[in-house]
Amino acid sequence: MKSAVIVFPASNRDRDTAEVLEKVTGTKPYMVWHADSEMPNVDLIVIPGGFSYGDYLRCGAMAAQSHIMRDVIAKANKGVAVLGICNGFQILTESRLLPGALMRNAGLKFVSKPVPVDVEETQSMFTRRYRKKQRVVYPVAHGEGNYFADEETLDRLEGEGRVVFRYAGGENPNGSARDIAGVINEKRNVMGLMPHPECACDPLLGPPDGLGLFEGLVEALS
Amino acid sequence: MKARVFVTLKNGVLDPQGKAIGHALNNLGFEAVGEVRQGKLIDIELTGKDESHARASLKEMCEKLLANTVIEKYEIELKP
Numbered sequence: 140m141k142s143a144v145i146v147f148p149a150s151n152r153d154r155d156t157a158e159v160l161e162k163v164t165g166t167k168p169y170m171v172w173h174a175d176s177e178m179p180n181v182d183l184i185v186i187p188g189g190f191s192y193g194d195y196l197r198c199g200a201m202a203a204q205s206h207i208m209r210d211v212i213a214k215a216n217k218g219v220a221v222l223g224i225c226n227g228f229q230i231l232t233e234s235r236l237l238p239g240a241l242m243r244n245a246g247l248k249f250v251s252k253p254v255p256v257d258v259e260e261t262q263s264m265f266t267r268r269y270r271k272k273q274r275v276v277y278p279v280a281h282g283e284g285n286y287f288a289d290e291e292t293l294d295r296l297e298g299e300g301r302v303v304f305r306y307a308g309g310e311n312p313n314g315s316a317r318d319i320a321g322v323i324n325e326k327r328n329v330m331g332l333m334p335h336p337e338c339a340c341d342p343l344l345g346p347p348d349g350l351g352l353f354e355g356l357v358e359a360l361s
Numbered sequence: 362m363k364a365r366v367f368v369t370l371k372n373g374v375l376d377p378q379g380k381a382i383g384h385a386l387n388n389l390g391f392e393a394v395g396e397v398r399q400g401k402l403i404d405i406e407l408t409g410k411d412e413s414h415a416r417a418s419l420k421e422m423c424e425k426l427l428a429n430t431v432i433e434k435y436e437i438e439l440k441p
Contacts, residue, residue, distance in 0.1 A: 239431060314375075
């Protein structure tokens with residue numbers, strides 16, 4: 140599996156992501172600068188966490204208009220797997236590759252802590268290694284992770300099995316509608332989530348619950 | 362021409378910042394304050410003199426970048 144990580148000014152989880160990708164694929168991912176206009180030929184594109192463009196205007200709004208995103212959108216529409224984590228999720232909603240929007244946390248505070256999350260859907264290349272309803276712990280670190288979509292969109296997402304991750308009961312850290320932590324697109328090749336699976340991959344830092352996501356991708360895309 | 366764009370959350374979208382501002386105003390003794398909603402104001406200088414063209418172009422700016430129409434609405438003011 141060949142992979143790439145997009146690097147924006149003020150991305151900060153790009154190297155964590157690269158390390159995990161190298162660990163599971165045995166090859167270093169391409170690190171692609173936001174001002175480049177073309178993506179290398181890869182099976183997986185990861186849009187990492189961080190504060191791209193200083194979160195100016197809205198989180199992810201500037202990055203969604205960057206040069207490289209035009210090609211990411213084109214590749215995503217052709218079926219290439221795209222994973223957006225945290226700021227990456229915000230960028231995917233701002234690019235309209237995923238529905239909804241991520242708003243200011245309901246409690247107005249930046250939240251940084253491990254959070255229990257339930258895997259709601261295993262029918263995806265991102266979650267095939269998990270059991271349905273498996274509870275995993277991923278860290279979150281965001282101020283704008285409050286998932287919003289209108290009721291009709293939320294119903295459609297639920298009905299189509301596109302709510303992939305949900306904060307465990309009573310553990311919603313940001314006020315997200317229906318405790319949604321991650322969603323997938325209709326073609327099931329683009330997924331975004333606020334928690335950080337890439338930061339739960341080294342046993343030194345706690346249970347490596349995030350590894351399954353990346354191992355599942357390697358299995359599906361190799 | 363000078364344009365002023367107001368971007369605010371749509372009605373029905375929860376605005377926790379507006380709520381916090383409202384509480385703070387109440388705490389300061391402004392008891393008449395009810396619901397508070399906050400937003401952004403963006404001033405844009407434009408070249409050209411054609412007002413309808415400018416309006417169309419500002420609308421496109423709002424749709425493409427200035428507002429996220431999933432959660433926000435916008436108003437455009439144009440001054441010659």
